[in-house]
Amino acid sequence: MIAIDNLHKRFGDVRAVDGVTFTADDGKVTGLLGPNGAGKTTTLRMLYTLMRPDEGRILVDGIDAVADPQGARFALGVLPDQSGLYPRLTAREHIEYFGELQGITGADLRSRTDHLLKMLDMTAIAERRVAGFSHGERTKTALARAIVHNPKNVLLDEPTNGLDVMSTRAVREIIRRLKGEGHTVLFSSHVMQEVSALCDTIVVIARGRIVGAGSPDDLRRQTGHENLEDAFVALSGLEPESVS
Amino acid sequence: MSAKSTPVTQALVVIKKELKDWSRDRRSIITVLVSSLLAPGIIFFMFNSMASRQRSVEDITVPVVGAANAPAFVDWLKQQAGVTIVEGPENPEEAVRSRREDVVVVIPENFAKNFKASRPAQVRLISDGSSQNARPKIQRVRQMLNRYSGEIGSLRLIARGVSPVVASPVQVEDVEVSSAQQRAAMILGFIPLFVMLSAFTGAMGITTDSTAGERERGSFEALLVNPAPRIAIAAGKWLAGTLTAIATVMITAGLLFAMFRYLPLQDLGIRFRLGTPEMLGTMAVVLPLCPLIVAIQMYVATFAKSFKEAQSYLSFLMMAQMIPGMMATMNPTGTKAWMYYIPWIGQQTLLTDVLGNKPIGVMVFAVVGVVNVVLAVVAIRATAGLLHREKIIFGR
Numbered sequence: 001m002i003a004i005d006n007l008h009k010r011f012g013d014v015r016a017v018d019g020v021t022f023t024a025d026d027g028k029v030t031g032l033l034g035p036n037g038a039g040k041t042t043t044l045r046m047l048y049t050l051m052r053p054d055e056g057r058i059l060v061d062g063i064d065a066v067a068d069p070q071g072a073r074f075a076l077g078v079l080p081d082q083s084g085l086y087p088r089l090t091a092r093e094h095i096e097y098f099g100e101l102q103g104i105t106g107a108d109l110r111s112r113t114d115h116l117l118k119m120l121d122m123t124a125i126a127e128r129r130v131a132g133f134s135h136g137e138r139t140k141t142a143l144a145r146a147i148v149h150n151p152k153n154v155l156l157d158e159p160t161n162g163l164d165v166m167s168t169r170a171v172r173e174i175i176r177r178l179k180g181e182g183h184t185v186l187f188s189s190h191v192m193q194e195v196s197a198l199c200d201t202i203v204v205i206a207r208g209r210i211v212g213a214g215s216p217d218d219l220r221r222q223t224g225h226e227n228l229e230d231a232f233v234a235l236s237g238l239e240p241e242s243v244s
Numbered sequence: 245m246s247a248k249s250t251p252v253t254q255a256l257v258v259i260k261k262e263l264k265d266w267s268r269d270r271r272s273i274i275t276v277l278v279s280s281l282l283a284p285g286i287i288f289f290m291f292n293s294m295a296s297r298q299r300s301v302e303d304i305t306v307p308v309v310g311a312a313n314a315p316a317f318v319d320w321l322k323q324q325a326g327v328t329i330v331e332g333p334e335n336p337e338e339a340v341r342s343r344r345e346d347v348v349v350v351i352p353e354n355f356a357k358n359f360k361a362s363r364p365a366q367v368r369l370i371s372d373g374s375s376q377n378a379r380p381k382i383q384r385v386r387q388m389l390n391r392y393s394g395e396i397g398s399l400r401l402i403a404r405g406v407s408p409v410v411a412s413p414v415q416v417e418d419v420e421v422s423s424a425q426q427r428a429a430m431i432l433g434f435i436p437l438f439v440m441l442s443a444f445t446g447a448m449g450i451t452t453d454s455t456a457g458e459r460e461r462g463s464f465e466a467l468l469v470n471p472a473p474r475i476a477i478a479a480g481k482w483l484a485g486t487l488t489a490i491a492t493v494m495i496t497a498g499l500l501f502a503m504f505r506y507l508p509l510q511d512l513g514i515r516f517r518l519g520t521p522e523m524l525g526t527m528a529v530v531l532p533l534c535p536l537i538v539a540i541q542m543y544v545a546t547f548a549k550s551f552k553e554a555q556s557y558l559s560f561l562m563m564a565q566m567i568p569g570m571m572a573t574m575n576p577t578g579t580k581a582w583m584y585y586i587p588w589i590g591q592q593t594l595l596t597d598v599l600g601n602k603p604i605g606v607m608v609f610a611v612v613g614v615v616n617v618v619l620a621v622v623a624i625r626a627t628a629g630l631l632h633r634e635k636i637i638f639g640r
Binding site: 045048049050051052070071073074076078079080081082083084085086087088089093097098100101102103129142145146 | 249253254257258260261264265268269458461462463464465466468469470471472473634637638
């Protein structure tokens with residue numbers, strides 16, 4: 001479970017995140033939805049402890065992530081915005097590297113790696129170096145290494161961005177599976193369909209603020225728009241009249 | 245969530261990964277091979293060309309014009325060690341001027357007549373004084389001619405009942421400090437520089453790849469989300485780099501000293517002893533510098549956003565580290581006690597002592613090693629500090 005309270009972060013004069021508050025529950029998929037530059041990535045970066053908030057509190061399974069980033073990281077599995085891979089290592093070696101950093105070794109590491117490779121349909125490419133991988137294969141590798149330690153909380157920054165249909169389906173499958181196993185899944189996206197297909201709770205963010213939160217039905221009710229996309233546009237203030 | 249993951253095991257995991265990753269990087273491996281072959285190669289080439297120049301004085305071919313005018317003299321020349329007499333060219337002046345010949349001896353027709361009459365018989369030595377390469381050969385030929393003249397002179401005095409000693413009121417003893425020896429000594433002075441350079445270039449590939457390379461690929465973010473303290477990650481990368489630096493130094497020093505067994509040092513009149521003790525001494529001096537070199541490389545390369553940027557920063561650093569060695573070689577001032585304890589200057593000073601067979605206290609070795617490792621730890625902590633900076637983690 002993740003709880004964020006009144007999070008602030010500024011870069012110079014820009015208030016990138018300006019008082020964000022929300023919670024993501026166990027066994028639920030929470031979507032952080034917003035247009036480009038709304039503050040999604042910055043919020044997630046503070047959440048996974050690589051960026052220090054100017055103000056606010058973050059609790060990961062009750063651990064204060066600002067005071068004890070190290071402790072919080074044990075409970076997190078993260079697919080960051082930049083999920084760079086090492087071109088000369090194989091898919092399996094990527095997963096094992098991160099597993100070993102988490103303290104997993106030997107037969108346990110091997111069975112977890114095999115399980116992930118099978119689940120993500122990567123067995124055929126497991127021993128290939130990632131240098132020649134497609135975008136989808138790279139994302140799957142990054143995802144597998146992020147969850148090798150079976151973390152309670154999984155954060156995914158735009159996981160399906162730029163993926164083809166098959167890869168997108170594989171990622172969605174993983175998200176549903178993690179939810180079924182009782183994990184907290186929080187992912188960001190700027191794609192309405194993505195969020196509405198998967199999420200129990202949608203948190204809409206625009207210009208660093210939360211402009212709406214709740215189930216898809218809640219959001220329709222809040223905005224009075226039957227179409228979820230219209231609701232999103234209304235909430236994020238992207239309509240021409242409100243832009244001026 | 246395992247209790248097994250401590251910073252030490254995490255650092256070991258990082259070392260293993262970095263070495264595996266590096267061993268598959270053909271470019272880095274080639275850099276290591278080239279940089280460890282470079283020093284022995286250059287020194288071998290320099291020594292060999294000097295030795296062959298020396299040999300060119302030992303085995304000489306002297307063209308003689310008019311050999312028929314003085315058969316006894318020519319026979320005497322032929323008997324000299326390493327001398328071959330050939331028929332001289334038609335136009336000796338022209339041949340020397342156009343550098344076809346270094347030197348030509350011309351025996352005029354009236355040689356025999358003057359010789360028999362005990363008058364000075366002329367022999368013409370045609371040479372070009374502006375030709376640097378020909379000078380040792382010309383000198384050798386002139387010496388031979390003078391010696392023949394001296395021998396004949398002595399015989400004539402004996403025939404007249406006079407001791408030849410009377411005719412040499414002054415005896416000249418040659419004490420040669422030849423330029424070849426000086427140059428050889430200077431090349432040996434470059435050994436410390438080359439060995440330290442190989443430590444630097446050997447580690448460069450892995451340090452840039454594991455710092456600036458992570459930034460360029462955008463892989464730092466995912467790596468640092470792992471519950472490993474920054475110091476464990478930095479230390480792992482540092483130790484992996486240090487291992488490659490050490491390996492390069494050992495290969496370079498090994499090749500260098502193996503090569504000295506085959507170099508014709510005696511031909512150059514060099515009495516340096518370069519054997520196993522000197523090799524071990526060289527390694528004992530340079531190896532403690534490796535952790536420091538790698539730590540500084542890592543600190544600098546972490547500021548770079550890309551592999552290329554890091555390489556240009558590091559090439560400046562490489563030139564900077566050569567300055568103390570250069571200054572010591574070009575302008576040797578006396579050794580002062582403080583010099584031992586400054587990295588690079590200390591290595592240079594110690595290596596000069598090692599190669600010069602000067603006894604060195606174990607304490608000096610120990611203190612130099614400790615100073616280097618302590619400074620390396622300071623640099624690595626600073627690098628770990630950089631890994632907390634948002635601009636470094638996210639900035640590409």
